[in-house]
Amino acid sequence: MKSIILSSKLLCLSLVILLSTGFSCGGNSSTKAPAQKATAAPAKVSMASLLSEKQFNDLFPQRDKFYTYAAFIKAADELGMITVKVTRRATSVYQLERTDKKTGKSTVVRQDVDWNEEWAKAKPDSTYTIDYGDFCTEYSADVNKKELAAFFAHIAHETRHGMNASYTDGLMLIHESNTSLPYVAESDEYPPVAGKKYYGRGPMQLSYNGNYGYASDCILGDDKILLQSPELVETDPVIAFKTAIYFWMTPQTHKPSAHDVMTGKWQPNAEDKAAGRTPGFGMTINIVNGEVECNKGENMYNMNDRIGFYQFFLKKLGVSDANCVCSCGKMKPYRY
Numbered sequence: 001m002k003s004i005i006l007s008s009k010l011l012c013l014s015l016v017i018l019l020s021t022g023f024s025c026g027g028n029s030s031t032k033a034p035a036q037k038a039t040a041a042p043a044k045v046s047m048a049s050l051l052s053e054k055q056f057n058d059l060f061p062q063r064d065k066f067y068t069y070a071a072f073i074k075a076a077d078e079l080g081m082i083t084v085k086v087t088r089r090a091t092s093v094y095q096l097e098r099t100d101k102k103t104g105k106s107t108v109v110r111q112d113v114d115w116n117e118e119w120a121k122a123k124p125d126s127t128y129t130i131d132y133g134d135f136c137t138e139y140s141a142d143v144n145k146k147e148l149a150a151f152f153a154h155i156a157h158e159t160r161h162g163m164n165a166s167y168t169d170g171l172m173l174i175h176e177s178n179t180s181l182p183y184v185a186e187s188d189e190y191p192p193v194a195g196k197k198y199y200g201r202g203p204m205q206l207s208y209n210g211n212y213g214y215a216s217d218c219i220l221g222d223d224k225i226l227l228q229s230p231e232l233v234e235t236d237p238v239i240a241f242k243t244a245i246y247f248w249m250t251p252q253t254h255k256p257s258a259h260d261v262m263t264g265k266w267q268p269n270a271e272d273k274a275a276g277r278t279p280g281f282g283m284t285i286n287i288v289n290g291e292v293e294c295n296k297g298e299n300m301y302n303m304n305d306r307i308g309f310y311q312f313f314l315k316k317l318g319v320s321d322a323n324c325v326c327s328c329g330k331m332k333p334y335r336y
Contacts, residue, residue: 047076050136050144051317059152059316062162063171066237067203075241080133084218084250087127089120092253094189098221101133109217112189128251130218135245139263145319147262150281153309154258154288155203155244157302164305167312174234176200176207183208190214193228201233203244204288215243218250254334258284275332280325281310290333298329 056069085097085106096110114120136148156170163169176199183198190213192198200207206215209227216226219242226232232239251257256266261283268277276295277283285306286294293303307326314321 047080047136048073050141050148055317059313060156060168060171062169064174066174066234066240067159067171068237071237072241075238075245076135078238079219079242079245080135080137082132082218084130084132085127086130086251087125089115089125090123093117093120096217098218100221107221109221110189110223130249130251130257132218132245132249134259135249138259142319143263145317146314146321147259149313149317149319150258150262150284150310151244151248152313153281153306154248154284156309156313157306158200158205159203160305165308167309170309171203174201174240176205185210187213190223190227196228196230198230201230201243202240204247206233206243206247214250215246218246219243252287252334255287258287261287276330278325278331280323281307281321282325282328282331285328286331286333290328290331294328294331294333296329298327300329303328 053069056072060067081101083099083101085099087095087097089095093112093114094110095108095112095115097106098109099106136144136151138144152170156167159171159173160169161172179197179199181197181199182192183200184192185208187210190210192209196209198207198209198212206212212226212230212233213223217223219239220226226239233243234240248258251260260266261279262281264279266279266283268279277286282294282303285303288306289302293300293306296303298304310321310324310326
């Protein structure tokens with residue numbers, strides 16, 4: 001999983017699990033029509049009403065028993081009660097204010113040491129709020145299912161362990177195969193705890209201390225929980241699914257959230273257009289692992305495996321993406 005917005009001192013690194021097949025989307029981003037912005041539904045729906053346990057089991061028939069439907073629904077429901085207001089000064093000085101919708105209580109869970117420095121205050125603030133309750137529930141049923149298919153495609157690819165192009169082997173890996181590496185990077189805000197390893201865990205293979213700390217701030221309201229106990233992501237299935245939803249919903253310093261891409265909220269600016277970045281599933285690949293998989297043509301196995309899962313899950317969920325810009329083969333990745 002790629003890095004979420006962190007301090008400028010934290011190295012932004014690539015996914016550690018690369019899996020492949022030979023599926024082709026049949027086209028590239030330059031020949032597809034841009035996605036249209038979704039039309040808001042009159043009221044949000046619950047995740048349980050969008051996806052039944054039978055459907056979940058059918059989508060992931062070979063899954064590890066760790067990944068249950070009940071854990072996924074609980075993760076979506078509980079994290080859905082959280083919003084995080086992100087305020088950024090300069091380029092990399094952050095304040096995070098986390099609000100529990102059930103209690104209405106708001107808490108500043110992160111404020112960087114340079115927050116009140118004059119040079120930081122001199123730069124205009126940029127502010128946005130992440131509502132984790134919008135995960136696959138913000139728009140019409142078809143849009144929500146299309147987003148869910150995209151989310152499932154990525155977590156299936158990240159955790160698959162089986163036969164290429166079967167698309168039945170997702171949610172099999174709880175952590176990456178090689179657990180010997182610590183995945184530690186310098187971070188003022190989220191320093192590693194001695195003796196702990198931050199290798200890829202969970203549906204999105206959360207990795208590196210900076211990502212564990214940021215996820216812990218948003219999910220649990222305390223960065224120390226996952227920094228001190230990163231193993232929770234491979235022993236608590238609810239927390240594991242929460243880390244995946246958190247990643248999906250949370251914009252990065254230079255990237256939109258995958259949620260905003262799949263719902264049509266995100267539209268490319270001039271720089272994005274020049275880089276070939278276009279709304280659609282291919283853009284979510286650029287967000288997740290663009291440096292490794294994007295702008296490398298149409299024969300990138302890992303990119304095509306994600307596309308294959310997406311098309312498979314769309315069909316299973318009874319929706320289509322007729323104007324899918326599925327490939328990122330000609331999209332330039334973001335540079336950190």
